[in-house]
Amino acid sequence: MSAPLHQRVDIALGERSYPILIGPRLLEDASLLGTHITARSLLIVTNETIAPLYLAKLQNALQGRRVATLILPDGEQHKTLESYSRILDALVAERMNRDAAAVALGGGVIGDMVGFAAASYQRGIDYVQVPTTLLAQVDSSVGGKTGVNHPRGKNMIGAFHQPRCVLADTSTLQTLSPREYRAGLAEVVKYGFIRDSAFLKWIEANVDGLLAREDSAVMHAVRRSCEIKADVVGQDEREHGLRAILNLGHTFGHAIETASGYGNWLHGEAVAAGMAMAAEMSMRLGWLQQAENDRVVHVLKRLGLPIAPPRIGVQRGRELMGMDKKVLGGRIRLVLLKGLGHATVVDDYADPALEATLQAHFG
Amino acid sequence: MSAPLHQRVDIALGERSYPILIGPRLLEDASLLGTHITARSLLIVTNETIAPLYLAKLQNALQGRRVATLILPDGEQHKTLESYSRILDALVAERMNRDAAAVALGGGVIGDMVGFAAASYQRGIDYVQVPTTLLAQVDSSVGGKTGVNHPRGKNMIGAFHQPRCVLADTSTLQTLSPREYRAGLAEVVKYGFIRDSAFLKWIEANVDGLLAREDSAVMHAVRRSCEIKADVVGQDEREHGLRAILNLGHTFGHAIETASGYGNWLHGEAVAAGMAMAAEMSMRLGWLQQAENDRVVHVLKRLGLPIAPPRIGVQRGRELMGMDKKVLGGRIRLVLLKGLGHATVVDDYADPALEATLQAHFG
Numbered sequence: 001m002s003a004p005l006h007q008r009v010d011i012a013l014g015e016r017s018y019p020i021l022i023g024p025r026l027l028e029d030a031s032l033l034g035t036h037i038t039a040r041s042l043l044i045v046t047n048e049t050i051a052p053l054y055l056a057k058l059q060n061a062l063q064g065r066r067v068a069t070l071i072l073p074d075g076e077q078h079k080t081l082e083s084y085s086r087i088l089d090a091l092v093a094e095r096m097n098r099d100a101a102a103v104a105l106g107g108g109v110i111g112d113m114v115g116f117a118a119a120s121y122q123r124g125i126d127y128v129q130v131p132t133t134l135l136a137q138v139d140s141s142v143g144g145k146t147g148v149n150h151p152r153g154k155n156m157i158g159a160f161h162q163p164r165c166v167l168a169d170t171s172t173l174q175t176l177s178p179r180e181y182r183a184g185l186a187e188v189v190k191y192g193f194i195r196d197s198a199f200l201k202w203i204e205a206n207v208d209g210l211l212a213r214e215d216s217a218v219m220h221a222v223r224r225s226c227e228i229k230a231d232v233v234g235q236d237e238r239e240h241g242l243r244a245i246l247n248l249g250h251t252f253g254h255a256i257e258t259a260s261g262y263g264n265w266l267h268g269e270a271v272a273a274g275m276a277m278a279a280e281m282s283m284r285l286g287w288l289q290q291a292e293n294d295r296v297v298h299v300l301k302r303l304g305l306p307i308a309p310p311r312i313g314v315q316r317g318r319e320l321m322g323m324d325k326k327v328l329g330g331r332i333r334l335v336l337l338k339g340l341g342h343a344t345v346v347d348d349y350a351d352p353a354l355e356a357t358l359q360a361h362f363g
Numbered sequence: 364m365s366a367p368l369h370q371r372v373d374i375a376l377g378e379r380s381y382p383i384l385i386g387p388r389l390l391e392d393a394s395l396l397g398t399h400i401t402a403r404s405l406l407i408v409t410n411e412t413i414a415p416l417y418l419a420k421l422q423n424a425l426q427g428r429r430v431a432t433l434i435l436p437d438g439e440q441h442k443t444l445e446s447y448s449r450i451l452d453a454l455v456a457e458r459m460n461r462d463a464a465a466v467a468l469g470g471g472v473i474g475d476m477v478g479f480a481a482a483s484y485q486r487g488i489d490y491v492q493v494p495t496t497l498l499a500q501v502d503s504s505v506g507g508k509t510g511v512n513h514p515r516g517k518n519m520i521g522a523f524h525q526p527r528c529v530l531a532d533t534s535t536l537q538t539l540s541p542r543e544y545r546a547g548l549a550e551v552v553k554y555g556f557i558r559d560s561a562f563l564k565w566i567e568a569n570v571d572g573l574l575a576r577e578d579s580a581v582m583h584a585v586r587r588s589c590e591i592k593a594d595v596v597g598q599d600e601r602e603h604g605l606r607a608i609l610n611l612g613h614t615f616g617h618a619i620e621t622a623s624g625y626g627n628w629l630h631g632e633a634v635a636a637g638m639a640m641a642a643e644m645s646m647r648l649g650w651l652q653q654a655e656n657d658r659v660v661h662v663l664k665r666l667g668l669p670i671a672p673p674r675i676g677v678q679r680g681r682e683l684m685g686m687d688k689k690v691l692g693g694r695i696r697l698v699l700l701k702g703l704g705h706a707t708v709v710d711d712y713a714d715p716a717l718e719a720t721l722q723a724h725f726g
Contacts, residue, residue: 159483
């Protein structure tokens, strides 16, 4: 059986380097899996939504190994120390040793929890990511961040732990709801905004193919997103500076998500509206031209993403932005654009530009 | 106030290098603490036994910072994910940010749990160790191992995370029970056996000063132990090979501890009897002379340590040794001595030597 066409991005991190493989039907490809998953004992962790769709296919392609499975409930509300503990219990119950590997089959929640469990089981075993959402394929695949939420803060507990390999099976995106798929596209176009105007142009020219989830368009979008994120993270693995540009739209978006109650706005939707706000503020500061701002708004609209946040009130918006982890010394650090393809992290912006932006959108 | 005399060992790990300071009354020394603990917000974690003895002194010496405290129950049975979770809850409740540090005031259990919580809170904050047992001062201070137990295995969950600094206040050893103090000496003399015959000679010449807990003797013993462990760990940080020699006596000792029910034999006591067994087996293999074996037994006896394990039976002993994590491919790897000061990790020893040793001690 010949391997289906796929693309590959190599994440260069010395000893911890790993490949991201991108293409259709990868998780059914026994020979590809045989090459990239070398552990003889595996625990596949997935959730109740994903299991009926893909678990049997993946197990089938992994025949010949010792494969145990754990199915967790679906949803961000289950991204807890308790679920993490269940993964560890399963690893212990299956007597997995240090040569075993964990496999995360699902979206970002599963990936983050399994990564953290793998980071801490016997002080670190291998894990493989099989992300099944667009957001997870373009965001969680790169960066090594793993963890769970605390009742009083998202991602408060975790570790940096790199996967051995990421299998981004683009066929799994076909089963996403249109809304969830579009929310993933917000993160894709973000990479264009912050770092690559050529990629932004490509997205503008391929909106239809992306919305239709055509293999070639999706593969290119995932590949280029991973490359850009890898470039940024490679220069700042432990998040001391540059890496913050990946949060374009996230501080405004965090206020939107929190004010609306988590789940009412999808993360990508809030980020889209947040990016529209960041672009407008950049324009008010004279860093972005009107035509550039219009392009931001236009491409977000064409991708079916919201550009106007709910009117949560200026004061409430400020407060919720201030609760963000990105606050340093009381002042809100923001990611803004100095031209399309050039994001920057600033805390010495002119306050009236922020005030006017909050008035226009939250007021 | 002039700083009291103290000794210093520098653990060289690149960016993660840190000092171990060793001497009397260090935890009361505000100027020393000011130099080595730079975080402005601290969470001190300790236990119910240690808190009444040293917590106020340490807090007093840290005046001028924001200091929160958490007091956990004492004992290995509390080295759990639940206690770990309580430390994380305290960090969140006190709104500690990434610049805060955790301080572990106590023995190895507190140090391991606080280290793991620090490793995972916001994916890693600083922590400082203030070990108050001899075992923790000579063992947990070096190596970066942190973690908690799982109901089905010790230290199954954790991380490698180096402290910012270790303050080994030798005055705290005065409040240890004689039995617990002597159990710590087992790990001290172990460093002589595995790596440094000159240190072994020094111990033989200073047994009285050590048993009397004289400052100068204790400081030298702690310093030299940390130096030797640092040398071994520095060559094998992630425990791929050499580091296993630190487990001299531990595989036999593990069987003794388990068969007796944890707590009936202290870890150091079981290691002492285990080292006597390892020495005898080394002699049976022709790797250690009779006179060398006699020195091992003699110094352990003089330190008030047991050299004869309980008669747990050969078969049961074998089984319990086989449950140890050090098993590779079914064969029990053992740390043995090729002369005093030269430990080696082997799995190709002659079986009759093991059998005879088990018969002589467990049979």
